[in-house]
Amino acid sequence: MKLPFSLLLQVVKVIVRVQKESFILQNEIDNLKSICKEIPGALVSFVGYVRDFSNNKKISSLTIEHYPGMTEKMLTDISRNATQKWPLLGTLIIHRFGTLNVNDQIVLVAAASLHRKAAFEATEFMMDYLKTSAPFWKSERVNKDNIWVDAKLDDELAKDRWE
Amino acid sequence: MKILYFSWLKEKVGKSLEEIEKPNEVHSIKDLIEFLENSSANHQNAFKHLKSIKVAVNKEFADFETLINEKDEIAFFPPVTGG
Numbered sequence: 001m002k003l004p005f006s007l008l009l010q011v012v013k014v015i016v017r018v019q020k021e022s023f024i025l026q027n028e029i030d031n032l033k034s035i036c037k038e039i040p041g042a043l044v045s046f047v048g049y050v051r052d053f054s055n056n057k058k059i060s061s062l063t064i065e066h067y068p069g070m071t072e073k074m075l076t077d078i079s080r081n082a083t084q085k086w087p088l089l090g091t092l093i094i095h096r097f098g099t100l101n102v103n104d105q106i107v108l109v110a111a112a113s114l115h116r117k118a119a120f121e122a123t124e125f126m127m128d129y130l131k132t133s134a135p136f137w138k139s140e141r142v143n144k145d146n147i148w149v150d151a152k153l154d155d156e157l158a159k160d161r162w163e
Numbered sequence: 164m165k166i167l168y169f170s171w172l173k174e175k176v177g178k179s180l181e182e183i184e185k186p187n188e189v190h191s192i193k194d195l196i197e198f199l200e201n202s203s204a205n206h207q208n209a210f211k212h213l214k215s216i217k218v219a220v221n222k223e224f225a226d227f228e229t230l231i232n233e234k235d236e237i238a239f240f241p242p243v244t245g246g
Contacts, residue, residue, distance in 0.1 A: 048246055064245065067169060067238060070222035095245060107246055127246060133224070135238075136245025137170035148171045151242030 014079040015092045018071050022105050023094050032112055036089035040112035044119040045092075046127055048107040050100050054149070057142045064097045064106070067135035071095070078129040082111065085125065086118035093126060095136065125162055131155040164233055166199075168209070169240035172216065175209035185233045192218050193227040195237065215241050 013035040029045060050062045079091045092110040100106060109130065111122035138149040166181050173179045189195050196213070199206045210216065218225050219238040231237060 065169060066245070067167070067219070067222070067240070070219060070238070073222050131246040132243065134245050135169070135219070135240060135243050137241065138244045139170075148241070149244040151244050155246075 012083040012088055013090045014076060014083065015090070015094075016072055016075040016079060017094045018066060018068070018075070019094065019096060020098045022096065023108055025105075025108065028092060028094065028108060029110065032090050032092045032110055036112050038089055038114065040089045040119070041114045042116035042119040043110060043112040044116070044123040045108060045110035046123050047105055050102050050104045050106060052102045054140055054142075057140075059102060059140045059142055061099055061101055061141045062104075062106075063099045063139045063141070063146065064095075065137045065139070066095075066097045070135050074134045075130065078126050078133065081129070082122040082126050086111070086113065086122045088113050088118060088122055091122065091126065093130065095130070095134065097136070128155070128159045128162065132159045164231065165236045166195075167236065167238040169238065171241060172209050172239050175205060177205050185231070190230055191227065192220070192225060192229050192231060192237070195231060196227070209239075217242060 015032065025045065025047060029043060033040060033043060052059055075093045079093060082088060082091055088111050090112045092108065094108040096106055109123055109126045111119045111126065113119040132155050139146045140149060164183060164185050166183065168176045168179055186198055189198050196210050200210050217240055218227065220229055220231060220235050
């Protein structure tokens with residue numbers, strides 16, 4: 001069942017941002033906490049970073065392309081689906097685009113709830129769906145070549161277990 | 164109709180956006196791909212690996228059977244790799 005967007009907004013706040021800039025984890029968590037209508041007893045956050053090796057090849061940088069408009073829409077859908085599956089007080093997704101360096105933050109996904117189980121599961125659910133349905137594409141710089149990253153079957157399987 | 168390409172599809176086609184008038188014989192995404200393949204060698208090369216190509220119509224995932232019309236925004240791209 002799909003609830004009307006306006007109604008859901010009143011019930012559970014969902015934050016989605018697609019941006020070039022990095023983020024400060026503590027500020028974002030505090031912000032998510034502040035929009036919850038009750039004090040969340042549990043807040044789970046996941047941060048993804050740029051790795052220095054991929055398939056045993058040294059990466060010097062990572063460029064992320066996305067489909068403006070569809071990206072925000074998909075991330076909002078994923079967040080709303082999480083709020084329908086678990087009793088959440090708020091969710092947050094921040095995903096960066098553009099050229100990032102090794103060790104940089106790429107993505108932040110967080111869920112706030114009264115109890116930890118819902119927050120843990122919802123965070124993992126949102127991350128699994130983000131990986132397979134948000135229109136981002138990574139290109140890794142290896143030596144002097146830019147190589148588009150292939151989608152992984154494991155990510156598809158990780159998503160399927162929620163269905 | 165507006166057609167967008169991302170990632171390696173954009174590189175193979177040689178552009179990220181093109182606007183065309185919907186040809187009469189194009190009803191579905193499948194028809195559109197066939198039309199595009201006939202439009203240039205670059206397009207033909209880009210659409211060679213159909214199994215690795217996803218499509219969205221008006222920013223929603225669609226499939227090759229999806230019906231389309233003049234006002235649609237259609238995007239072709241490889242499987243996503245964010246996160």
